[in-house]
Amino acid sequence: MSGSTVIPADAAPAAPVAERLRITEIFHSIQGEADAIGWPTVFVRLTGCPLRCVWCDTEYSFHGGQWHDIDAILAEVASHGARHVCVTGGEPLAQKRCLILLRKLCDAGYEVSLETSGALDVAAVDPRVRKVMDLKPPDSGESARNLWSNLDHLLPHDQVKFVIASRADFEWSRDAFAEHRLVSRCMVLFSPVHGKVEPRELAEWILAERLPVRFQMQLHKLLWNDAAGH
Ligand SMILES: C[S@@+](CC[C@H](N)C(=O)[O-])C[C@H]1O[C@@H](n2cnc3c(N)ncnc32)[C@H](O)[C@@H]1O
Numbered sequence: 607m608s609g610s611t612v613i614p615a616d617a618a619p620a621a622p623v624a625e626r627l628r629i630t631e632i633f634h635s636i637q638g639e640a641d642a643i644g645w646p647t648v649f650v651r652l653t654g655c656p657l658r659c660v661w662c663d664t665e666y667s668f669h670g671g672q673w674h675d676i677d678a679i680l681a682e683v684a685s686h687g688a689r690h691v692c693v694t695g696g697e698p699l700a701q702k703r704c705l706i707l708l709r710k711l712c713d714a715g716y717e718v719s720l721e722t723s724g725a726l727d728v729a730a731v732d733p734r735v736r737k738v739m740d741l742k743p744p745d746s747g748e749s750a751r752n753l754w755s756n757l758d759h760l761l762p763h764d765q766v767k768f769v770i771a772s773r774a775d776f777e778w779s780r781d782a783f784a785e786h787r788l789v790s791r792c793m794v795l796f797s798p799v800h801g802k803v804e805p806r807e808l809a810e811w812i813l814a815e816r817l818p819v820r821f822q823m824q825l826h827k828l829l830w831n832d833a834a835g836h
């Protein structure tokens with residue numbers, strides 16, 4: 607028997623490895639960002655990210671986490687009784703099986719949003735999912751990772767988000783907005799990097815240039831000062 611593993615005949619079959627994801631946290635909160643802002647939402651935060659935006663507020667999701675079966679994630683999501691689910695990270699699309707989770711959440715009838723960096727291909731994301739896709743301006747340190755071909759996979763219910771740390775980032779975002787004709791693709795959000803740009807200043811820049819973009823601040827940070835668990 608040496609070298610082989612004995613599995614009792616009555617053991618519950620383990621879920622195939624293909625159906626597991628590494629998860630940092632699942633929690634119930636008020637959606638603090640993007641078009642679904644304000645809705646009670648269950649957040650599923652996947653572990654790991656191949657980017658290192660200098661101002662990232664979620665560095666604790668880069669490492670660690672626990673493996674969960676996708677069906678167990680669905681059960682935990684259901685236990686919170688919310689209609690909205692946000693799949694975020696880290697970078698959720700860095701785990702290929704995230705696509706399965708997204709499809710199953712849509713099949714279960716949730717309003718599903720996906721927060722993604724804009725650096726990974728979004729082509730295979732279920733079209734029922736509302737993608738919230740960042741384009742990283744230069745001060746993030748990760749501009750070179752923007753995958754511009756992703757713009758061709760955006761649907762009218764998706765959103766492009768620029769998280770802006772400086773006047774130079776604002777000008778870069780304004781120019782990208784024009785060059786890629788984002789106005790005709792989907793909603794565009796401009797948001798200040800928490801603590802780097804005065805929100806009022808960014809608001810005034812948007813108004814001065816008459817940009818048809820949606821100003822946004824992270825509501826959860828106003829409500830809870832970014833306390834863990836929200
Ligand atoms: C933590 S990321 C996770 C999803 C994905 N990796 C991404 O970058 O979109 C979720 C959102 O939080 C934003 N974010 C992260 N740190 C921030 C900060 N310090 N101020 C404002 N927004 C921030 C990101 O730009 C992104 O839109």
Ligand SMILES: Nc1nc2[nH]cc(C(=O)O)c2c(=O)[nH]1
Pocket residue numbers: 635636637638639649664694695721826836
């Ligand atoms: N309440 C709340 N809303 C959020 N929207 C996006 C979040 C994130 O960290 O990705 C987030 C978060 O962490 N908390």
Ligand code: SF4
Pocket residue numbers: 655656657658659662663664665695696697723
């Ligand atoms: S891509 Fe998202 S999770 Fe990764 S470092 Fe940037 S903001 Fe943080």
Ligand SMILES: [Mg+2]
Pocket residue numbers: 663664
């Ligand atoms: Mg966050």
